[in-house]
Amino acid sequence: MNVALELNGRSVGLECEPDEMLLAVLRREGLRSVRATCGIGVCGACTVLVDGEPVSGCLMLAALSAGRRVTTVEGLSSADPVPRAFVEAHAYQCGWCTPGFILTAKALLADNPDPSEAEIGEALGGNLCRCGSYVEIVAAIRRAAAELAGGALRQ
Amino acid sequence: MSASGLDARVTGQLRYAVDAERPGMLHAAFVRSPHAHARVVSIDATAVGADCVALTGEDVADLRRYGCQVRDEHVLAAVARHVGDVVAAVAAPTPRAAREAADRVEVRYEELPAVYDPVEAVEPGAPLLHPDGAHSAGEAVSIGVRPLAGTNACHRFRLVHGDVAAGFGDAEVVVQRAYRTPSAAHAPMEPHAAVAEWEDERLTIWTGTQTPFNLRADLAVAFGLDEERIRIVGGTMGGSFGAKTFVRQEAVLAALARKAGRPVKVVLDRAEEFVTLNRHPSVIRVRLGARRDGSLVAKELDCWVDTGAYADCGPGVATKLGYAGVGPYRIPHVRVDALAIYTNLPPNGAYRGYGAMQSIWASERTMDVLAAEVDLSPLELRRRNLLRDGDRFATGEVMHDVQFERCLQAAADAVDYERDPRGKGLCVLLKGMQTPSRAAISVQRAPVGYVIHTAATEMGQGMRRSLQLLGAELLGCEPGQIEIAAPDTDTSPYDTRTTSSRTTHMMGRALEEAVRDLRTNSNERGYGEIRNEGGLDPDSGQGIASTHWHQGAAAARVTVDEETGKLTVDHLHGVAYAGRIVNPEGAALQNEGALLMGLGTTLFEAIEFADGQVANANLSDYNLPATGDLPTRFTHEIIEREGADVHGLGETVLPPVPAAIGNALFSLGLDVAELPISAERVLAAVDARRERS
Numbered sequence: 001m002n003v004a005l006e007l008n009g010r011s012v013g014l015e016c017e018p019d020e021m022l023l024a025v026l027r028r029e030g031l032r033s034v035r036a037t038c039g040i041g042v043c044g045a046c047t048v049l050v051d052g053e054p055v056s057g058c059l060m061l062a063a064l065s066a067g068r069r070v071t072t073v074e075g076l077s078s079a080d081p082v083p084r085a086f087v088e089a090h091a092y093q094c095g096w097c098t099p100g101f102i103l104t105a106k107a108l109l110a111d112n113p114d115p116s117e118a119e120i121g122e123a124l125g126g127n128l129c130r131c132g133s134y135v136e137i138v139a140a141i142r143r144a145a146a147e148l149a150g151g152a153l154r155q
Numbered sequence: 156m157s158a159s160g161l162d163a164r165v166t167g168q169l170r171y172a173v174d175a176e177r178p179g180m181l182h183a184a185f186v187r188s189p190h191a192h193a194r195v196v197s198i199d200a201t202a203v204g205a206d207c208v209a210l211t212g213e214d215v216a217d218l219r220r221y222g223c224q225v226r227d228e229h230v231l232a233a234v235a236r237h238v239g240d241v242v243a244a245v246a247a248p249t250p251r252a253a254r255e256a257a258d259r260v261e262v263r264y265e266e267l268p269a270v271y272d273p274v275e276a277v278e279p280g281a282p283l284l285h286p287d288g289a290h291s292a293g294e295a296v297s298i299g300v301r302p303l304a305g306t307n308a309c310h311r312f313r314l315v316h317g318d319v320a321a322g323f324g325d326a327e328v329v330v331q332r333a334y335r336t337p338s339a340a341h342a343p344m345e346p347h348a349a350v351a352e353w354e355d356e357r358l359t360i361w362t363g364t365q366t367p368f369n370l371r372a373d374l375a376v377a378f379g380l381d382e383e384r385i386r387i388v389g390g391t392m393g394g395s396f397g398a399k400t401f402v403r404q405e406a407v408l409a410a411l412a413r414k415a416g417r418p419v420k421v422v423l424d425r426a427e428e429f430v431t432l433n434r435h436p437s438v439i440r441v442r443l444g445a446r447r448d449g450s451l452v453a454k455e456l457d458c459w460v461d462t463g464a465y466a467d468c469g470p471g472v473a474t475k476l477g478y479a480g481v482g483p484y485r486i487p488h489v490r491v492d493a494l495a496i497y498t499n500l501p502p503n504g505a506y507r508g509y510g511a512m513q514s515i516w517a518s519e520r521t522m523d524v525l526a527a528e529v530d531l532s533p534l535e536l537r538r539r540n541l542l543r544d545g546d547r548f549a550t551g552e553v554m555h556d557v558q559f560e561r562c563l564q565a566a567a568d569a570v571d572y573e574r575d576p577r578g579k580g581l582c583v584l585l586k587g588m589q590t591p592s593r594a595a596i597s598v599q600r601a602p603v604g605y606v607i608h609t610a611a612t613e614m615g616q617g618m619r620r621s622l623q624l625l626g627a628e629l630l631g632c633e634p635g636q637i638e639i640a641a642p643d644t645d646t647s648p649y650d651t652r653t654t655s656s657r658t659t660h661m662m663g664r665a666l667e668e669a670v671r672d673l674r675t676n677s678n679e680r681g682y683g684e685i686r687n688e689g690g691l692d693p694d695s696g697q698g699i700a701s702t703h704w705h706q707g708a709a710a711a712r713v714t715v716d717e718e719t720g721k722l723t724v725d726h727l728h729g730v731a732y733a734g735r736i737v738n739p740e741g742a743a744l745q746n747e748g749a750l751l752m753g754l755g756t757t758l759f760e761a762i763e764f765a766d767g768q769v770a771n772a773n774l775s776d777y778n779l780p781a782t783g784d785l786p787t788r789f790t791h792e793i794i795e796r797e798g799a800d801v802h803g804l805g806e807t808v809l810p811p812v813p814a815a816i817g818n819a820l821f822s823l824g825l826d827v828a829e830l831p832i833s834a835e836r837v838l839a840a841v842d843a844r845r846e847r848s
């Protein structure tokens with residue numbers, strides 16, 4: 001079947017099987033930042049934004065993305081403060097988990113521009129980093145929040 | 156860097172081993188044994204479909220046994236020795252078609268008796284896993300392997316220092332304890348993946364591996380080829396922690412590609428990861444004798460190290476586990492006996508810490524038990540016995556650049572231990588770096604800047620960045636002007652392997668030579684090589700365990716809810732001695748990562764087996780530390796010394812975490828001897844304390 005959606009700002013039609021997951025289809029499209037890891041929705045390495053909400057690509061049928069707006073880190077602008085903050089905070093080691101954390105952080109900051117550390121921790125409950133870069137990841141998100149707010153944050 | 160100028164890790168442009176592709180490639184799926192020990196009676200692969208290729212026993216009849224330390228592994232198992240042992244494989248046009256075809260392969264088995272516990276496995280009458288005896292792997296081995304014929308012990312490491320019987324005769328206080336540690340998953344986020352291709356009788360494998368040259372050597376043995384006919388290209392790994400070492404998925408993949416006559420790719424799924432390579436479970440008995448004043452006089456360690464169905468590097472792990480368990484102490488009389496033992500569990504191999512965590516858990520918990528017996532503070536007991544510069548370790552080596560006391564004191568200070576030690580625990584460790592080993596590197600002038608060729612591999616530990624920084628310092632250029640070429644056995648100079656936290660130390664020194672060579676001979680290309688001699692005699696434990704020591708410590712402060720057994724780590728602090736830091740941000744990340752992995756090991760990580768089946772082979776039932784698991788205070792420090800060498804620190808602060816937390820519990824009268832420290836075990840310790848009083 002063919003699914004029409006907006007992918008990283010472009011209207012596209014994706015060929016897929018009716019029972020195929022979005023993760024597999026996006027990887028076939030060359031979007032390799034979406035990464036198969038746990039396959040059961042607990043690690044966040046396959047996170048994509050669907051209409052701005054973080055979704056596990058390994059659990060969402062590709063067919064259900066029809067007519068929706070799907071974003072991966074390949075679609076972020078190089079001026080986006082969130083990935084920049086990850087670079088500045090050195091918030092990764094192997095980098096495998098990084099795209100998923102960046103997208104989760106983007107969704108968090110869209111909802112809550114000034115999250116506390118506890119709120120950040122809660123939002124990151126579905127993202128795992130086996131390299132254990134969490135301290136820097138939380139710092140990166142605080143940094144991105146400050147950047148987005150032009151420095152005017154409560155903390 | 157990508158076109159946007161941002162690090163490729165944030166733009167999604169970084170390519171990993173899992174992304175490798177070759178034109179016309181097929182995809183593989185493996186057929187795995189559902190039994191822990193079973194002879195394959197017959198395989199019927201006729202139903203796989205016309206566009207698929209099946210690999211069964213007869214296709215690999217010409218291939219030989221291989222193994223990095225013991226040649227006991229087969230490309231396909233005719234006798235499955237663990238659940239998940241690969242008995243056949245299928246290649247198909249898509250990964251999904253391959254999986255479906257593999258499920259259509261019919262295998263008949265004859266079940267054999269199995270054993271799952273290392274202590275039971277060396278008792279008389281235990282089923283033997285390799286009854287025809289394991290063959291030593293010859294020159295590929297970095298240690299002498301001492302199998303016990305007719306048993307499941309593939310290696311026995313002994314260390315004898317002084318006269319332990321006389322030592323215990325002198326002791327005024329003796330404590331004896333036994334400890335257990337479970338299997339654990341490395342769980343790198345990126346699974347094992349590779350592509351194999353044959354062209355003109357030459358094999359190329361693109362794979363995520365920490366050990367390109369060891370992999371090449373093992374495959375040369377298996378396929379009966381000259382090493383030059385095999386090329387290993389190492390991809391960037393999405394984590395490894397020891398999981399991607401020696402031969403894993405590569406041998407069967409190469410055999411499948413040979414039969415298919417086309418390139419074949421495999422990516423393991425998460426459940427397969429749990430039967431591919433895990434951490435060695437262990438049982439460790441410690442006997443420690445001291446004078447009333449706390450000076451140690453004798454120590455005995457008996458270690459049962461479960462290497463699973465195949466030896467892999469189990470002999471090396473048992474060796475390091477054995478001597479690391481002696482601890483950084485002056486003890487005149489020591490005896491260590493460590494067995495690497497086959498069981499019908501999936502193979503166990505290198506795991507961040509390489510056995511040190513297991514014996515340090517046992518040994519450092521025992522120190523606090525002794526401290527209570529001789530009525531000394533655990534900190535003071537350690538101080539009185541720590542090795543100092545010029546002392547001899549139990550292996551006979553004279554210690555130099557000794558920083559144990561500094562590390563220990565820093566850990567103690569971080570939790571304000573001396574003011575009030577209740578609810579707090581300490582641990583100090585000594586760990587060696589792989590000997591013997593060799594590292595070579597070359598540096599070449601490029602139109603702009605330089606290209607470094609090395610077989611060192613990148614798995615997130617920051618090897619590339621460290622070499623760029625070191626190179627920039629030596630060459631007087633910007634780090635960004637140095638390109639680090641991908642590890643490739645055709646073009647990279649030889650390196651033993653990227654393990655044992657040795658790369659920054661060894662490669663850094665080799666790079667200094669290479670740069671000197673480039674300058675003095677004004678060549679286009681400079682070459683540098685460092686050899687690290689040594690090794691321990693397996694029968695006496697004497698020799699050179701390490702040319703430089705990984706030294707560190709940890710401290711923990713905990714609270715316990717005695718109603719529910721909930722253990723909360725309020726503060727965890729790790730200290731590593733780094734000599735000189737090359738890459739400060741990378742060093743901090745590595746230290747924190749190791750500390751957090753240690754926390755997972757302590758609190759909840761364990762692979763559960765039921766009759767050899769993994770009962771929690773997914774990332775929902777097998778928990779990995781998440782952001783919410785960070786202790787309220789999570790701190791670390793890296794100790795430097797003016798003029799010191801660069802020391803590796805990728806592993807140092809993992810091994811001391813369990814004992815630091817276990818000792819914190821012990822300070823509250825709660826005595827836990829088995830990892831992980833679950834709520835059930837805390838509650839059992841609360842009950843035991845009640846019974847004692």
Ligand code: FES
Pocket residue numbers: 035036037038039040041042043044045046047056057058059
């Ligand atoms: S792979 Fe989808 S959440 Fe882990």
Ligand code: FES
Pocket residue numbers: 091092093094095096097098128129130131132133344393394615
């Ligand atoms: S940086 Fe490696 S998994 Fe997060």
